[in-house]
Amino acid sequence: MSAARAHLALPHGEVPLPAFLPDATYGVVRALDASDVGDCRVSAVMMNVFHLMQRPGSTIIKRFGGLHRLFGWERPIITDSGGFQAYSLIRQNPKLGSLTDDGLIFRPEGSTRKINLSPEKSVQLQIRYGADVVICLDDCTHVQESIEAQRESVRRTIKWAKRCKQEYLRWLDAEESLNSPRRLIFAVIQGGGQLELRRQCAEELLAIGFDGFGFGGWPLDAKGNLLTEVIAYTRELVPREFPMHALGVGHPRHIVECFRLGYDLFDSAMPTRDARHGRLFVFEPEEPLNPSTGNWFSYLYIQDERNIRSDKPLSSTC
Amino acid sequence: MSAARAHLALPHGEVPLPAFLPDATYGVVRALDASDVGDCRVSAVMMNVFHLMQRPGSTIIKRFGGLHRLFGWERPIITDSGGFQAYSLIRQNPKLGSLTDDGLIFRPEGSTRKINLSPEKSVQLQIRYGADVVICLDDCTHVQESIEAQRESVRRTIKWAKRCKQEYLRWLDAEESLNSPRRLIFAVIQGGGQLELRRQCAEELLAIGFDGFGFGGWPLDAKGNLLTEVIAYTRELVPREFPMHALGVGHPRHIVECFRLGYDLFDSAMPTRDARHGRLFVFEPEEPLNPSTGNWFSYLYIQDERNIRSDKPLSSTC
Numbered sequence: 001m002s003a004a005r006a007h008l009a010l011p012h013g014e015v016p017l018p019a020f021l022p023d024a025t026y027g028v029v030r031a032l033d034a035s036d037v038g039d040c041r042v043s044a045v046m047m048n049v050f051h052l053m054q055r056p057g058s059t060i061i062k063r064f065g066g067l068h069r070l071f072g073w074e075r076p077i078i079t080d081s082g083g084f085q086a087y088s089l090i091r092q093n094p095k096l097g098s099l100t101d102d103g104l105i106f107r108p109e110g111s112t113r114k115i116n117l118s119p120e121k122s123v124q125l126q127i128r129y130g131a132d133v134v135i136c137l138d139d140c141t142h143v144q145e146s147i148e149a150q151r152e153s154v155r156r157t158i159k160w161a162k163r164c165k166q167e168y169l170r171w172l173d174a175e176e177s178l179n180s181p182r183r184l185i186f187a188v189i190q191g192g193g194q195l196e197l198r199r200q201c202a203e204e205l206l207a208i209g210f211d212g213f214g215f216g217g218w219p220l221d222a223k224g225n226l227l228t229e230v231i232a233y234t235r236e237l238v239p240r241e242f243p244m245h246a247l248g249v250g251h252p253r254h255i256v257e258c259f260r261l262g263y264d265l266f267d268s269a270m271p272t273r274d275a276r277h278g279r280l281f282v283f284e285p286e287e288p289l290n291p292s293t294g295n296w297f298s299y300l301y302i303q304d305e306r307n308i309r310s311d312k313p314l315s316s317t318c
Numbered sequence: 319m320s321a322a323r324a325h326l327a328l329p330h331g332e333v334p335l336p337a338f339l340p341d342a343t344y345g346v347v348r349a350l351d352a353s354d355v356g357d358c359r360v361s362a363v364m365m366n367v368f369h370l371m372q373r374p375g376s377t378i379i380k381r382f383g384g385l386h387r388l389f390g391w392e393r394p395i396i397t398d399s400g401g402f403q404a405y406s407l408i409r410q411n412p413k414l415g416s417l418t419d420d421g422l423i424f425r426p427e428g429s430t431r432k433i434n435l436s437p438e439k440s441v442q443l444q445i446r447y448g449a450d451v452v453i454c455l456d457d458c459t460h461v462q463e464s465i466e467a468q469r470e471s472v473r474r475t476i477k478w479a480k481r482c483k484q485e486y487l488r489w490l491d492a493e494e495s496l497n498s499p500r501r502l503i504f505a506v507i508q509g510g511g512q513l514e515l516r517r518q519c520a521e522e523l524l525a526i527g528f529d530g531f532g533f534g535g536w537p538l539d540a541k542g543n544l545l546t547e548v549i550a551y552t553r554e555l556v557p558r559e560f561p562m563h564a565l566g567v568g569h570p571r572h573i574v575e576c577f578r579l580g581y582d583l584f585d586s587a588m589p590t591r592d593a594r595h596g597r598l599f600v601f602e603p604e605e606p607l608n609p610s611t612g613n614w615f616s617y618l619y620i621q622d623e624r625n626i627r628s629d630k631p632l633s634s635t636c
Binding site: 056 | 377
């Protein structure tokens with residue numbers, strides 16, 4: 001199976017599909033400047049509104065005219081909404097904040113500050129920051145949580161998606177519509193491992209109407225295996241003409257697997273973080289891209305004696 | 319007073335004088351790649367043979383064809399000999415090694431390795447690494463050490479300089495002499511605060527014959543003040559046509575002061591290290607370059623709230 005679309009047309013350019021987006025959580029891919037990232041032919045990066053609103057903060061981002069100008073990055077930016085952070089920070093540690101139907105309240109550890117993020121505010125910030133793709137605030141879960149928790153997450157995700165869409169439309173009217181293509185809005189499909197809830201979530205979100213969809217929730221089971229069945233099923237719920245983003249999927253084997261299932265976009269901090277710690281992924285160009293074997297790539301530990309001594313490119317595909 | 323020469327002609331290009339060389343101790347200016355350093359219009363960098371022989375080590379440096387190719391730096395490199403490291407590591411902590419007339423022996427902490435560095439080996443490595451300017455191994459002191467220690471340091475520095483010069487000449491014969499300009503060799507003048515010892519050292523080194531000279535020994539007194547009198551006196555011992563390097567001098571005020579005294583070359587890790595920690599030096603372009611006031615530059619703390627919020631260049635001279 002190949003991607004239904006060849007590219008995603010966005011205000012800051014076209015993103016050829018499929019695309020892996022490095023996470024530039026706080027606006028930068030650590031240890032690299034924007035020109036290095038561009039030189040690596042990265043077509044778009046993923047930033048995170050929940051982190052950016054705290055550091056450097058909205059005042060500074062807006063003062064500099066948005067994320068593109070502040071970070072010197074001229075290609076598209078997709079901003080995540082903060083839903084995953086609500087999950088990973090607040091759901092895992094309730095004393096850091098709370099989730100209600102109105103959004104999330106976060107109290108950073110060791111700080112008296114309180115951060116409110118409603119569905120409207122998340123969309124508003126993403127737009128004012130200049131994101132090319134806005135993602136609706138969602139209520140994220142782990143597949144192991146109870147069916148009640150999954151049901152509640154789907155209910156809230158749909159409710160928030162409606163409010164996000166309204167906010168997006170309000171801004172769309174205000175924005176110069178002369179600029180073509182317009183910025184897009186994606187919604188996130190939740191439901192954990194419950195296929196029926198995934199279906200319900202997808203149908204409701206399709207009815208509200210979005211430009212694309214994300215597979216939401218932690219994409220791995222407790223053993224670290226990709227939730228292939230649920231991911232495949234969820235893709236089939238959404239017509240092929242809509243691009244789908246496998247949120248947080250970044251392991252090469254998982255990317256190939258999700259691509260085979262019809263996903264177009266991927267993001268993760270893992271490949272660049274691993275690289276900073278000396279572990280690189282390299283293609284084995286002779287091997288077919290078979291998701292079940294994974295023989296088509298290998299790990300390269302750059303600090304190994306033989307690699308330190310080598311003056312060859314990392315891979316014959318470089 | 320201005321520099322007697324307009325530039326230093328070296329195998330990898332001309333260095334306009336005066337020049338400040340950032341310390342790329344282990345081959346890189348930390349947090350920057352060679353193209354960033356080049357973009358800052360740095361004309362040459364200072365590396366350190368004592369550190370490089372340990373990491374990445376001579377085998378790798380030679381395998382990659384020398385420092386220029388290994389680190390992707392195409393402009394001149396001056397390599398320090400290891401004399402200052404012998405001072406700062408061994409003299410301050412004798413259990414890490416010892417100094418004899420044959421050179422230094424260094425036992426890195428937590429390692430069973432033993433590193434020998436003789437005058438000949440220091441020159442040999444600097445040449446094989448591809449340095450544009452080789453610096454003789456010297457026996458460095460602090461100005462507060464006893465006159466006996468200073469006398470011993472001068473005796474050994476002269477003795478080593480002779481051996482370094484011989485080794486340099488041996489390699490010069492072996493090298494293709496078609497390449498013009500040739501790599502240069504500098505010797506270092508020691509003597510602490512003893513003017514008579516400085517004079518003796520300078521005269522002996524001039525008699526051996528070098529292309530340039532360094533002011534050796536820690537250049538500050540116990541209070542952190544520049545040893546202006548000794549630095550001035552030492553410069554006067556050396557005819558103006560020889561370039562002089564104020565080794566380890568990097569504070570803007572000290573650079574201007576030493577330049578006024580006739581020094582041409584400066585190096586320090588301090589400006590780039592301070593920058594990594596958020597303290598920058600900026601010119602105040604309206605103020606004259608008066609060494610005694612220092613009003614012509616100021617500190618800028620990049621993490622200050624007003625600087626974080628500013629979208630202006632750091633200085634009107636940028």
